[in-house]
Amino acid sequence: MIIYGNSLSPFVRKTMVFATEKGFEFELVAPQAGGEAFKQASPFGKMPGFKDGDFLISDSTAIITYLDAIKSEPNLIPTEPKARARTIWYEEYGDTIVAACSGTMFFNRIVSPRFFGRPGDLAAADEAQKTAFPKVADYLESVIPASGYLVEDRFTLADIAVASPFATASHAGCPLNPSTHPKAYGYIESILARPAFAKLIVQETQALAATAQREPA
Template identity: 55%
Template sequence: MIVYGSSMSPFVRKVLVFAAEKNLAIDLKTLGLQADDPEFREASPFGLMPGFRDGDFTISDSSAIVAYLDAIQPEPALIPAAPRSRARAIWWDEIADTVFTTCMRKMFFNRVVSPIFLKREGNLAEADHAETHELPPLIDFLEARIPDSGFLVDDRLTLADIAMAQPFVNFGHVGAPIDADKHPKVAAYIAAMHARPSIAPWIALERAALEKRGGITK
């Protein structure tokens, strides 16, 4: 199986982590934004990463891909079967991919993607505004909802946690650490998720790649 894209994308990383947690072997074919690689384009007609291939089957969109992975390898089940738990896990996945990632994108795109990869100045005012005004209420929202078990749904690892951990990798990359005094639950939750063997190596690789390119602009 092949995933097309860059692990710096929270959507691509979500798929890589989900596959690792299911012990599925998956290769990453590293590509930049809107790559014109024909195999990638076959999998992702709109050019959005991740694209995915399993033999003659291709699909895109991280949520569709993880649904496929969960179906072909049922154990461990990372998308719960019970109706309410299933709905809740998919809700968290959606919140991570939309609300949190929209805020993250303003910071990551302007401080990293634009200056480092596209070689043009990012809109640092937009990034600062997102960090100062949009991020705090999101972290408050999460702080109020993390169960004592440290997992968002059913007191065990599910898609909800895998998805929610991803924008926080990018928040970390752009120098927006979580204040553990103000948000102790989020700090502990994200630290535990980011320490998992399925995620930690990607974070280390990405940090090293960013350092090599001179670090972020803030």
């Protein structure tokens, strides 16, 4: 199996963590190194792309759906109807609401200056941190059960999908505040401490430190 992408993307990170938690062996390949296979897997050039033998597909949710279908255990997507629906809702919350906010900060503070060599829109990043981020954090603070897991009092895709874009926000200089959002802070810290996440976070932090000198003066 090959996952095309970079784990700094919350969608690639989500896919990698899901695959690791499921026990799959896979190789991470940068899109530019993927050649024609990546283009076939992801015709619009979006990460992640995926290859398993002659099967090619893109989009984190599509890839995760495939992985879950070919290996049902450990069960990370509940089968009970209400729990399954909640899991998909939390994936949507992570993929669209949280990722939109964290992506604005990460792109303008990190990607644009360090990878594209041009200043980002820091005003947009600051506005996202000031206005949007507190709202997504407030919601998470309000829904975390006493168990510390979002669905069925156990680790599921919901936790993976929500934690991943919050990791991106932290990389962008906007971690959760333990004073204002203690439950959300403790929850994200706990999920990101899982080995599948923790290894990636260390690698990402090191990679970002190495790019710091690329920022334009």
